[in-house]
Amino acid sequence: MPRLIWPLLAALLLGACANTPEESPERTEAAQYREAQDAMDSNNYLTAIDRLKELEARFPYGRYAEQAQLDLIYAHFRSQEYPETVVAAERFLRGYPAHPRLDYALYMRGLANFYMERGFFDSFMSTDKSSRDLSSARDAFEDFERLVTRFPDSEYAPDARSRMVFIRxxxxxxxxxxxxxxxxxxxxxxxxxxxxxxxxxxxxxxxxxxxxxxxxxxxxxxxxxxxxxxxxxxxxxxxxxxxxxxxxxxxxxxxxxxxxxxxxxxxxxxxx
CATH class of the missing domain: 1.25.40.10 (Tetratricopeptide repeat domain)
Structure with a gap:
């Protein structure tokens, strides 16, 4: 009997291993970044935000780290998550103070502050905002002023100047x-x-x-x-x-x- 049991147990173990599904290999940094880009191209910005945050967590010093943070600023803005846009832009400005796209981060932070005070009905009708708290508008003015001062030839400078006139x-x-x-x-x-x-x-x-x-x-x-x-x-x-x-x-x-x-x-x- 013992001579019959051991071969049977071995066969059962081999069969169980054969039926165990193999774990899928982890996605590479490039593959995960492509997933985030596909979501953004499809205007699925909430999914893109999740993918970009996951990418940052898995590859904080990877080749796509800087671009992922820039994309995260844009995805938050397109999702109308203006406070999150400001936070993401500020994080990028602090983390990459000499980055060649610093003007973009400043501009997006200004835009987020600019739209922060807009109410739901402002999208459908013109409302007088003169009686509201204008603290976010003042923050936007400072962002745009910083942009046009540091980067007067930036592609975003003309629009920033126009918005500064409006805010004033x-x-x-x-x-x-x-x-x-x-x-x-x-x-x-x-x-x-x-x-x-x-x-x-x-x-x-x-x-x-x-x-x-x-x-x-x-x-x-x-x-x-x-x-x-x-x-x-x-x-x-x-x-x-x-x-x-x-x-x-x-x-x-x-x-x-x-x-x-x-x-x-x-x-x-x-x-x-």
């Missing part, structure tokens, strides 16, 4: 929104300060004429005629055809609250 206008509009708020509530010093900030820091924006008009009205309410005249003179000399000037050259702000507030004004907190 938004920041000036934000200050005017606050100035109107204070003026409607009788806080004339606060309104003048906000308007003055626009005049001093956003001189090339379309909001300066209204800021000067607010200063004129505010100084008149505070009974400071010399300062009101100075602001009016700056408005009439630089913008003689301004919509905020009447035919006699006097400031006319349609929304400015009257001195004798009626019942409707009191009930609506000066909003109407």
């Amino acid at each position: 206008n938004e920041m000036a509009r934000h200050e005017l929104h606050a100035a109107r708020y204070y003026a409607r509530r009788g806080a004339y010093i606060a309104a003048i300060n906000r308007a003055q900030y626009v005049v001093q820091h956003y001189q090339r924006t379309p909001m300066v004429p209204e800021a000067l008009a607010i200063m004129v009205e505010g100084y008149e309410r505070l009974e400071r005629p010399e300062l009101a005249d100075k602001s009016r003179r700056a408005l009439t000399e630089s913008w003689p055809d301004s919509e905020y000037l009447d035919d006699d050259g006097e400031v006319n702000l349609a929304w400015w609250p009257s001195e004798n507030k009626g019942l409707l004004s009191l009930l609506t907190f000066d909003l109407l």
Whole structure:
């Protein structure tokens, strides 16, 4: 019996080994990078992100490490994952401070910050963002400014400059929104300060004429005629055809609250 059992056990073991499927060889770095590229070419950016992160984990110092990080920035952006885009771009900027595509990383970080504050409905309609928190817009402005300063001849510099103009206008509009708020509530010093900030820091924006008009009205309410005249003179000399000037050259702000507030004004907190 023992002589029969041992050959039988050996045969069973050999059969089990024969039926065990062979493990597939691990994918090479190039093969895994191609998978990520195929996903990106198919606009399947979430899959591409997973593949790129796996590639980074398996081959942190491989030949595709730098390009994988650049692709990860783009994939996050196309997935509208703007905070993740900023983080990925910042990681690349710190890890490769002398990389030839540093301008691209700066530009993408600026774009991500630029779109960070956009709400869902902004994709379908034009909304006034002047009353929102503009911290992300300020970050975007700094990114674009850094780009055009360090890489003035970059292919991304023209678009960055255009976006900087847009952001400056938004920041000036934000200050005017606050100035109107204070003026409607009788806080004339606060309104003048906000308007003055626009005049001093956003001189090339379309909001300066209204800021000067607010200063004129505010100084008149505070009974400071010399300062009101100075602001009016700056408005009439630089913008003689301004919509905020009447035919006699006097400031006319349609929304400015009257001195004798009626019942409707009191009930609506000066909003109407």
